[in-house]
Amino acid sequence: MRTFLVLSPVFIFLGAMLAMGFVIRKNSQKDRDADFSKDYFIGGRSLGGFVFAMTLVATYSSVSSFVGGPGMAWERGFGWVLFAMTQVLAVFPVMGIIGKKMAVIGRKIDAVTVVDVIRVRYQSNLLANLGAVLIVVFFCGSMTAQFMGGANLFAATVQGLLGQNGQIIGKASLFGAEVDYDYIAGLFIFSLVVVAFTSAGGFKAVALTDTLCAVIMLLGMSVIAYAILAHGGGMSGVMSVIGEQPHMLEPTAGGSIPVQLFISQWLLTGVCTMGLPQSLVRNLSYKTSGDLHRAMIYGCVVAGAMMFGMHLLGVLSRGVIHELPGGRTSDFVMPYLIINYLPPLLAGVAITAPLAAAISTISSLLLAASSSIIKDVYQHSIERKGRKADQKKLGRLSAATTALIGLTCILIAIKPPAVIVWVNMFAFGGLQTSFFWVFLLGFFWKKANFTGAFMAMTGGVFGYCYFMAARIPLFGFHQIVVGIGVGLVLFVIGSLLGKPTDEKVLKLFFPEQYPEGTKIEIPDKI
Amino acid sequence: MLSKSEQRGQAMEKMSYREKFVQMNKEAKATWAVMAVLIAFWWITGFGVSRFDCVIFNMPGWFVLSCLGVWVLSIVLVTALTTKVFKNFNLEDDE
Numbered sequence: 197m198r199t200f201l202v203l204s205p206v207f208i209f210l211g212a213m214l215a216m217g218f219v220i221r222k223n224s225q226k227d228r229d230a231d232f233s234k235d236y237f238i239g240g241r242s243l244g245g246f247v248f249a250m251t252l253v254a255t256y257s258s259v260s261s262f263v264g265g266p267g268m269a270w271e272r273g274f275g276w277v278l279f280a281m282t283q284v285l286a287v288f289p290v291m292g293i294i295g296k297k298m299a300v301i302g303r304k305i306d307a308v309t310v311v312d313v314i315r316v317r318y319q320s321n322l323l324a325n326l327g328a329v330l331i332v333v334f335f336c337g338s339m340t341a342q343f344m345g346g347a348n349l350f351a352a353t354v355q356g357l358l359g360q361n362g363q364i365i366g367k368a369s370l371f372g373a374e375v376d377y378d379y380i381a382g383l384f385i386f387s388l389v390v391v392a393f394t395s396a397g398g399f400k401a402v403a404l405t406d407t408l409c410a411v412i413m414l415l416g417m418s419v420i421a422y423a424i425l426a427h428g429g430g431m432s433g434v435m436s437v438i439g440e441q442p443h444m445l446e447p448t449a450g451g452s453i454p455v456q457l458f459i460s461q462w463l464l465t466g467v468c469t470m471g472l473p474q475s476l477v478r479n480l481s482y483k484t485s486g487d488l489h490r491a492m493i494y495g496c497v498v499a500g501a502m503m504f505g506m507h508l509l510g511v512l513s514r515g516v517i518h519e520l521p522g523g524r525t526s527d528f529v530m531p532y533l534i535i536n537y538l539p540p541l542l543a544g545v546a547i548t549a550p551l552a553a554a555i556s557t558i559s560s561l562l563l564a565a566s567s568s569i570i571k572d573v574y575q576h577s578i579e580r581k582g583r584k585a586d587q588k589k590l591g592r593l594s595a596a597t598t599a600l601i602g603l604t605c606i607l608i609a610i611k612p613p614a615v616i617v618w619v620n621m622f623a624f625g626g627l628q629t630s631f632f633w634v635f636l637l638g639f640f641w642k643k644a645n646f647t648g649a650f651m652a653m654t655g656g657v658f659g660y661c662y663f664m665a666a667r668i669p670l671f672g673f674h675q676i677v678v679g680i681g682v683g684l685v686l687f688v689i690g691s692l693l694g695k696p697t698d699e700k701v702l703k704l705f706f707p708e709q710y711p712e713g714t715k716i717e718i719p720d721k722i
Numbered sequence: 723m724l725s726k727s728e729q730r731g732q733a734m735e736k737m738s739y740r741e742k743f744v745q746m747n748k749e750a751k752a753t754w755a756v757m758a759v760l761i762a763f764w765w766i767t768g769f770g771v772s773r774f775d776c777v778i779f780n781m782p783g784w785f786v787l788s789c790l791g792v793w794v795l796s797i798v799l800v801t802a803l804t805t806k807v808f809k810n811f812n813l814e815d816d817e
Contacts, residue, residue, distance in 0.1 A: 274785040278768050281789050284796045292753030296746050299813045435780040445782050447768050489804035496800045500793035708743040
């Protein structure tokens with residue numbers, strides 16, 4: 197009965213999202229018959245400010261914002277919140293710096309994906325295809341990790357309810373691999389829902405479910421706050437327990453977070469988040485400049501609330517959970533708190549929050565990965581020959597591709613090979629090194645050209661992954677510093693040596709550097 | 723946050739394609755400036771104040787000032803940015 201009560205909010209939430217996906221699919225039929233990709237992959241450029249902000253925030257915040265991060269804060273204290281606050285730059289810069297140019301030029305060239313923009317700006321199919329491949333590979337790695345995160349959470353919940361302090365209660369054999377029941381059940385229940393609504397509903401469904409997810413995340417956060425304060429004897433009670441651990445009160449957590457790590461974090465989860473394609477693509481989806489302005493403010497409010505709130509709650513949970521059951525890592529703090537210190541229904545609401553964080557990330561990555569294959573490779577190869585793609589067929593293929601990518605990631609998540617852990621670890625920084633300079637300099641530096649972009653994309657990713665894999669020490673800095681640094685140097689050298697970009701493109705991207713009245717032409721399709 | 727009347731007050735301006743880009747470059751520069759201010763504020767309050775033993779809401783003073791502070795400051799500055807610097811214009815062609 198208790199298990200049922202805990203899980204019922206989760207199931208209501210999953211059901212609601214599934215319904216949203218199919219209703220949207222039904223209502224968009226007309227738009228899709230006219231221009232399928234524009235509706236399915238970018239929602240017909242119809243997002244208002246609120247939904248635009250929520251979809252960007254929800255896509256950015258993942259399971260680790262709700263489980264991993266707060267767990268670390270439980271261990272290290274207030275210094276970890278300081279560390280997490282670098283994410284104050286995760287939302288508004290990508291809108292404020294790149295958002296409008298991308299929207300204006302995107303409308304001119306009818307862009308639906310980030311790769312569309314790259315193709316036109318750098319006049320290269322090679323660079324476009326490389327971008328598409330990097331997106332698919334890194335997104336699949338991240339998605340698998342989010343599937344695993346959600347499934348683990350599910351398993352931890354069920355185990356917390358049924359077992360003794362989180363023992364694994366059953367093992368099953370699946371495809372020759374030993375896995376536990378709860379993990380598999382969780383994986384299939386929640387991940388099939390995500391894949392289904394994304395595949396059916398497309399971008400509009402992703403954006404609207406993201407909005408629902410963001411609301412649930414805030415709601416779950418408040419419930420967790422209640423649990424901590426009610427059981428820890430209010431702020432003074434909680435803080436008197438934490439005061440016994442002096443390292444938790446220091447900004448460097450007793451020296452365990454060196455200053456180099458703080459600097460790296462300002463790049464990795466701050467400035468360079470402007471290069472994440474899942475954020476960039478949303479700049480093609482909003483309706484008016486006013487929507488962008490409002491989204492920047494809402495984004496600051498909501499993203500800040502989540503990052504500050506969840507990590508602070510992680511610290512405060514120390515006042516309730518003094519130590520973890522044996523053998524558990526700090527990832528177990530949040531599920532443990534939720535299951536043991538909340539009445540069943542409220543626990544269900546709280547546990548839905550991290551699930552929502554996972555779902556909102558997966559749906560966006562899944563759709564973007566699918567658009568890379570369908571729009572950037574398949575549809576482009578047809579339209580290149582001067583034909584128009586059959587919109588109905590495009591629809592069927594896209595839904596199938598989305599579902600196929602999702603299912604593949606689910607299967608990988610059942611018994612993830614070691615390489616997936618690596619791909620996921622590389623994904624966040626790898627995407628940034630691939631796209632940060634290509635977009636920033638592409639929009640703001642007239643001399644930026646194909647040679648520079650190609651060298652930065654390949655060299656930056658290679659350098660970053662090599663330094664990550666070989667674990668080369670960098671005086672305590674994170675490898676993102678190398679990836680971004682190498683990328684910039686290569687980009688500048690390549691752009692100065694290479695052939696300048698076509699004049700038509702430059703007039704389109706840099707009209708301010710030409711006299712008023714210069715005729716703007718759309719570059720020929722390549 | 724913008725009220726309805728302010729939204730209406732921020733009228734759509736008619737601009738040429740070129741003028742829009744001049745404006746967007748200005749907006750981008752201002753956004754970088756806001757980012758720089760936030761980072762500086764975070765460092766100064768995070769590491770500069772920690773040696774003073776002050777406590778706010780039972781929590782360390784440096785923490786409230788830097789972490790809650792940088793969040794509140796981001797909302798204030800971005801609101802100022804979007805109302806004072808950013809301009810409303812048609813994302814489609816005006817010409």
